[in-house]
Amino acid sequence: MRARDLPLTLDGRHGRHNAITDVPGVEVGYVTLTEADARTGVTAILPRGRQKVGLPCAAGTHSLNGNGEMTGVTWIEESGALSLPVMITNTHAVGTVHRGVIDWVAARHPGLAAQWLLPVVAETWDGYLNDINGPHVRPEHAAQAIEAAATGPVAEGNVGGGTGMNCYSYKGGSGTASRLVGHGPDTYTVGVFAQANFGSRHELTVAGHRVGPSLLDDDPMSTTDWFAPSGAGSVIVVVATDAPLLPGQCKALARRVPMGLARTGTTGSHFSGDIFLAFSTANEGALTSGFTVDDDYQSLRFVPWGRMDPFYTAVVQAVEEAVLNALTGAEEMIGRNGHRSPALPIGRLIELLAQDGAGAGSR
Template identity: 45%
Template sequence: MTTNKNTSHKPRARELGLPFTGVTGPHNAITDVANVAVGLHSVCEDAPRPGRPLPVRTGVTTIVPHPQADIPVPVFAGVHRFNGNGEMTGTHWIEDGGYFLGPIAITNTHSVGMAHHATIKWMLERYRSTYHGSRPRWIMPVIAETFDGILNDINALALTEADVRAALDKAATGPVAEGNTGGGTSMIAYGFKGGTGTSSRCLTIADRKYTLGVLVQANNGQRDWLTVCGVPVGRHMTDIAPGADMAERGSIIVIIATDIPMAPHQLQRLARRGTIGIGRNGTPGGNNSGDIFLAFSTANAEPLRDTPPALRCLEMVDNDQFDPIYMAVVDAVEEAVINAMLAAETMPGTIDGRLGIEAIPHDRLVKIMRDYSRLEISA
């Protein structure tokens, strides 16, 4: 089981001297955004179950807006699908209604149903006064997935209601454990071990300070595409076995959170810019990839009401202020993917001869970046 604290620290991108731009929050994580919490829970077994080909090695990641609220707080949101070979529930209503209610959960492809069921049950208990009153209410949480069936016995359907609830109950602010954690436990990125990654950026708009943060579940790309800060790193590491064949088989989920006040149509525009962020790492959005993005704002917070006002007043940033916000999204997404790969640990293969997936070697990466004069002098 994982927690929100790293148990064995590996240097992140900036600690290695990779020249990512922008000012980050204190944890360089999505939790730098006020009123955003993250929970992680992994389910890992040492050996395959009887008659099964792989061990169970999977998990779930939860992102909870307004985690201290006793009444559900709708958050304005926008979504974007770059390549649609994947799933994110609740997006039809986000596109029409402009908001979602409750947590986001990210897991493996075959556990979407369990995560959806467990999240609803958690909300029924967490917000008892709201959902057990005289007025019937529906719950439609956001559940997203990427495929971990190369390293995990995905057909064992091992994720349980208790596992999902554990991730929801553990949601906290502060540092976020990356790599082989939560829903990212067995994910693969660019032929190396991938998983959970995060980053943040600080901005000032009209003399007011804001934060934008992203969390990715990186399971996309193939080795020869991998680009780091403009350097074609993957082409220099083709000698390291990717474990699976070179073709892309995975997906990426990108969650963008901010406390900048935005309307739903603006958040949709923000979500689209996440595409450029993953493109910087080299992916063209492969045919087998589900590249799905969600952006939400914790601003304009107003708890769910039985009798909402007929007219609402909201604050929103002017469109002319968006260029630095777009750049912050692109930079943070690019960095979060690399953070996921740098934090990841090699996952061994199995006794039946299946190959494992290696973590990207830090020393090789640093040398390549130095050869291209793309390393900070202090590194």
């Protein structure tokens, strides 16, 4: 199930798969690990696919709350460019996945690896369900996720880096959505991928309907003997577009992510690392910064700043739906020490939406 299967209205016009892979060239791959006490995995997002790793995209980042990690962001801030896969995993596997990306690039693109590599690896904390200190994620899993990356429909919920994650004290994880944006004679796509692991149950809001206060029962995370306060976790969001943008405009897209998250109810927890990255696949061949650059000058074609508003709107809409898709796509999971994360109760949610007058034309 996805959010659009519910009796509610979500704003905007989505692409074919309603996924980040609606942006041409973008690929997503997963490795999911659920053996023994492992409830974790690795997600790979390839901006231009495997064959064009190393070819830069304009990019920018934004941190709403820094209680988390996304490696490689200082170089993105410096150069305005992203040239490697974006990886997402659990908090204690960042170094392992970082090493795995380097190993994969060295094997598949040795010329690129001969210079320097600053992989982008982001994380959210899955220690409620996952044996997070165990050596479950290995470097080869990063390579496997990259090799598994593909276009087309994207699995959601308990997959990849989102395998052991929780959202609003329900099972969360991986979610995605897209929006189409008209610009002059052209139509561009804005795609979003979220690893959703944030929010307190009472905050949960679905398409403008505050349902959390009516769903406070069956919340094991509020009663289980563990240390994290309500709302802890983190959220990583990756925004992709084929619209031609400057690095600063990509950063502006990343800054709009919190507005989409807020539509789902969160106020942003101190114990949540909320870090976002946006990139544009347009202007292929620009923003190179290797030791040998043939051109004396490079050019970037970009949307005028004064016409960016529809792209901001698309980000907010797609982020909201990606989080809801993570929730509706996830299934109940039992993890380490018998910890249980219940799935969003779809039947009860539909009843609440009906009571609140949800349906066509409502918001």
